[in-house]
Amino acid sequence: MYCTQCGSETTGPRCSVCGQLVGMNSVVDVGSPTSLAGWWRRVGATFSDDLILILPTLFAADLVGAFAGNIGAVVAGLAVQGFYMVYLLASEKGQTLGNRIAATRVRDALTGQPISRRQAVRRWGFIAAYGALGPVGGAITAAVAVVAIVDILYPLFNPRKQTLHDRFAGTIVVKI
DSSP: OEETTTOOBOOSSBOTTTOOBOOTTSEEOOOOGGGBOOHHHHHHHHHHHHHHHHHHHHHHHHHHHHHHHHHHHHHHHHHHHHHHHHHHHTSSSOOOHHHHHHTEEEEETTTOSBOOHHHHHHHHHHHHHHHHHGGGOHHHHHHHHHHHHHHHHGGGTOTTOOOHHHHHHTEEEEEO
């Protein structure tokens, strides 16, 4: 069971993290921990999506980059990826093609229901932010690299197997 205030797993009368009194309406069961997608399954979904998106992203970046330069190319590439991710993750199935290959789906962390478009935008936006800032150079690139690595490895240490972008958007990834 998970606290609706902070999303932490709880068993007692009060949440051990935020102190919220656990009553009938303050805890949501989103499935057992075995239903959460593991790190390798998530890596497989991400890798599959990256393979699927590489050609459309490069095409859009090259097309727009010819007229608008490097910044336009980055924006065009991120727009293609954003449309793909937000549109598919905010659908009823909550799956990209990579999620379908890996047999996972993205759900709201508190209710277990499909995520909203806002959650999909927040989830993708977190990743897009460090993707867009990566090429800037210098200390910013180093900081972005650290955030990206922590985001990727965070599910290995989080009891709900969430990445930083999952926590930011209030989502979990489950096996189907």
